[in-house]
Amino acid sequence: MSTANPKVLMLGWELPPFNSGGLGVACFGLSQALAKKGAKITFVLPKKVDLAFDFMDLEFANVNEPEEKMLSAYSTLHSWLVDAGIDDSFPSDFVSGALMYAEKIKDIALKVQPDIIHAHDWLTFPAAIAAKEATGRPTIIHVHSTEYDRTGGHGQNPSVFNIEKNGLENADKVISISKLQVDLLKRIYNLEKQKIELIYNGTSVFKKEQLPPALGHLKEVGYKIVLFLGRITLQKGPEYFVRAAKKVLEYDKKVAFVVTGSGDMIEQMIAEVKDLDVIDNFVFTGFLREEEKDRIFQAADLYVMPSVSEPFGIVPLEAIANETPVLLSKQCGVAEILKHVLKVDFWDTDEMANKILAVIKYGCLHDDLVWESGKELPNINWDKSAGKCLRLYRQLI
DSSP states (O other): OOSSEEEEEEEEETTTTTTSSSSHHHHHHHHHHHHHOEEEEEEEESOSSSSOOOEEEEHHHTTTTTGOOEEEEEOOOOHHHHHOOOOOOSSSSSHHHHHHHHHHHHHHHHHHHHHEEEEESSGGGHHHHHHHHOOOOOEEESSOOOOOHHHHTOOHHHHHHHHHHHHHHHHHHEESSSSSHHHHHHHHOOOOOGGEEOOOOOBBSSSOOOOOOSHHHHHTOOEEEEEESSSSSGGEEEHHHHHHHHHHHTTSSOOOEEEEEOOOTTHHHHHHHTTTTOOEEEEEEEEOHHHHHHHHHHEEEEEOOOSBSSSSSSSHHHHHTTTTOOOEEEBBGGGGTTTSSSOTTTTHHHHHHHHHHHHHHHHHHHHHHHHHHHGGGGSBHHHHHHHHHHHHHHHHO
16 A cells, blocks of 8 residues: 555545535545645546546446436435436435445445545445445545534434434544534534544635626626625525625615525525515526636625535635635634634624625725735645645555
8 A cells, every 4th residue: 555645535426517516626626636746536426427537537336327317415305306307217315325326336446446535525424434344444534514514403314414423433534624613523423533633625726817797787887796606505594695685775775685506495585585675686696607607706896605504615715716805604614714804693694784884885995805815815725635635644544
């Protein structure tokens, strides 16, 4: 076994552009940085997709499944089944899908013969345990989000929680992406502190190319644009964004609140916008990718992430790369390492509204946030994260 250039069996659920959120982005960024440092990565996905990379090998756990059935790591069960067009050839729930992945992984693990196994989030945890049993290799569980985070601590799926707990207990080491999450893993999952390694996420893009901004018609008539971009789910706090918007509009009517993303709370969010009688100031764009997303960022005067429980949060780094100031909830892990952003408790919509108004009213505040946060960004990089992962690999190997 090589500690200088370890062979890594990386287990994930998605990679860009076939991703529904930050998990795929994080897996890609970390894998690429590890490969640059000499690690030999074999990345396993559950479904066959049209992807190829020059820095890592790809394997697929269900090579006979059609590409359009690629499943989202974030979808609700209902939307997962509808969007993926699932039929009798694939299990009709997440847990069965995760267990099928685990069944298929054994042959792949034996073929690759890795030095170490590195698995991301609960859908891959059963596969990580199966790969460890098949090869006897040390295993790292990388936690990007938990069932506790996704449900805000209410109405957790016991099957998912048990899969998470079993995976964490069977891992040789657990990577946590924030101190916030370290505390949660100790408190909710009863993990011992010495089993957890803190490794923050990063980014590889520090400044985006300037594009023709979106929503030019609103800017032309003098509107300020406040952006919510992310999954519209309980975890992301969309209802607090709407309530803060209502308070902002009591002081300034020329503000447009733009919602970019999709999720199981979209209908509830629209209903609350209607109930609060602010529908005329809201724009719902749906899910956007690549340049379309960057154009929305560059049009925005402020990006707001009011998450209820966010272990890290990569999207604020994208906002900063697009020279957009950021307002975060204090319940976001990325708030631990970003100093030049505004912060507020997710539930404090009065203070959220105050900070939104301050940014859109005072140009100097807007510009200072853009300038100072831009200087921070290069220090939050995947190269640093990969270096810490490699040290952990060498300890375990």
